[in-house]
Amino acid sequence: MTCREAIEFLMEYLDGELPAEVRAEFDRHLAVCTSCVAYLETYRATVQLEKAAFCEGETAVPPLPEELVQAILAARTCEK
Numbered sequence: 579m580t581c582r583e584a585i586e587f588l589m590e591y592l593d594g595e596l597p598a599e600v601r602a603e604f605d606r607h608l609a610v611c612t613s614c615v616a617y618l619e620t621y622r623a624t625v626q627l628e629k630a631a632f633c634e635g636e637t638a639v640p641p642l643p644e645e646l647v648q649a650i651l652a653a654r655t656c657e658k
């Protein structure tokens with residue numbers, strides 16, 4: 579699986595909608611690709627921030643630094 583494929587499966591992975599076979603491949607890729615792991619964590623954090631934004635009265639979570647997002651996107655060049 580390439581990084582590009584992994585990113586495409588990301589949303590379904592987080593929703594738990596991936597077929598077992600694809601999920602296993604996805605997990606194998608994550609085990610060897612730190613940039614995709616970082617991307618996954620960033621993505622997950624962003625989703626949580628978006629959810630939190632809809633919850634009035636919740637403690638505001640500091641926004642993800644734009645520099646970090648750009649750094650991760652820039653590092654996402656491996657093709658495994």
Ligand SMILES: [Zn+2]
Pocket residue numbers: 580581582584607611613614656
């Ligand atoms: Zn990757």
